[in-house]
Amino acid sequence: MPYWLLRDGTGDAHASLRESISCDIAVIGAGITGALITDALVATGRSIVVLDARDVAMGSTSATTALLQYEIDTHLFDLTRMLDADRAMRAYRACAASFGMLERRFPDALRLARYQRRPSFYLAKDPKAIPLLRAELEARRSIGLECEWMDAAELAESTGCRRPGAIRSSLGAELDPVQFTKTVFFDAERHGVRVFARSRVKGIEPHGTGLRLVTMAGTSVTAQHVVVCAGFESGDFLSREWADINNTFALVTEPLDDARRAHALPLIWESARPYLYLRGTPDGRVMMGGEDVPFRSAEARDLLLPRQVRRLAAGYRELFGWDLPPVACAWGGSFAATDDGLPLIGPEPGGHPRVLFALCLGGNGITYSIHAAEMLREHVEGRSHPLDDVFGFARRAYNFRSAENFSARAKD
Helix, strand or coil: CCHHHHHHCCCCCCCCCCCCEECCEEEECCCHHHHHHHHHHHCCCCCEEEECCCCCCCCHHHHCCCEEECCCCCCHHHHHHHCCHHHHHHHHHHHHHHHHHHHHHCHHHHHHCCCEECCEEEECCCHHHHHHHHHHHHHHHHCCCCEEEEEHHHHHHHHCCCCCEEEEECCEEECCHHHHHHHHHHHHHHCCCEEECCCCEEEEEEECCEEEEEECCCCEEEECEEEECCHHHHHHHCCCCCCEEEEEEEEEECCCCCHHHHHCCCEEEECCCCCCEEEECCCCCEEEEEEEEECCCHHHHHHHHHHHHHHHHHHHHHHHCCCCCCEEEEEEEEEEECCCCCCEEEECCCCCCCEEEEECCHHHHHHHHHHHHHHHHHHHCCCCCCCHHHHCHHHCCCCCCCHHHCCEECCC
16 A cells, blocks of 8 residues: 555545536546646636546555656766757756746645655665766766765765765655645636546547547547546557556655654665665655566556565665664555656647647656646647657657547557
8 A cells, every 4th residue: 555545545535427528628647747737727717627547646646755856767968869968958957947846836735745855865876886977977067957976985974875976966855746636636626627536538539629538437528638647557548659667666664763864864766777766754754666677467566566575675774784664564556667768748749639648757757747737738728838849759750640540549
């Protein structure tokens, strides 16, 4: 069971969609990405309906450990080679700018979600990784990102980590993703947004001048625009596979005897791939995750949980030199990631131009979602966005089917 659901509860259950309705914009997905996008779309003055196969924040949002970082899983110097220097720089700077954007837009929701700024420590797994991290440090500094090198002694003194060095970035944060998502949707509903739970969409099809979403229960929603932000399940509405799906595993310990140890923890992750990541919680626990494996099925993922928890505990012991505190709860989750670590935001090339996607993939899902909200609002209002060539589908060169033959249907 994810920690956030145990801490916050599932909240009030939204009703399912029981009759066919119409709106201007239909949003598929009521997680944190859907919340941020819905909030941005409210400003357009259009009517909005949100559909989720579960309920608000009950999918991947409840499984995330919510380490908010500007640092992309792909190193800046690697991203420069994969794209170009300008777009790589804009990707990193956009992620860095997302903290201010979030804080200005949602001060009250962040307070309720116990949002805290935290430094981020990117650890060298072993001495062989030091040249790589040194190169990354210089690449980040060259584009104006504030970060510094920590040697083994400084790292051990500040955190107890046994690593040969690390990049310390002052810009990072943590929050309670479930509480934040519920708060944002509560406010959206006050502005007329209708949210329906347990209403899985099985298909999107052209309907006159608009689009029609058909649910598994046979009801439908007719809309002029559709926004798909359903995590890795968004792939059900795409014409091709754009990302790989992996499982990650996480745990939360019982409260530490000295809660200040947890409260003082930075966001920690490391250069190994896959990597361990950890943070503290507001009630003095350690939350950590990692041990990623390729996705096969939810059932296979859950069967792996006991083994992966043991591996996480061993990783903690190797990192700090002492045993992991008793585990209170543990869970597995699935996520999708692109080969360049960036999101895919906007219409799919060759697809219907008013079916928009927010595939905020990889380790920066929340950070990307902040920009997805602004980008998709611009798309709905018929304008381009400066990040379209960085976070949009356009940066990927593939062959696509024609828009005339568009039909997106979920797997049965």
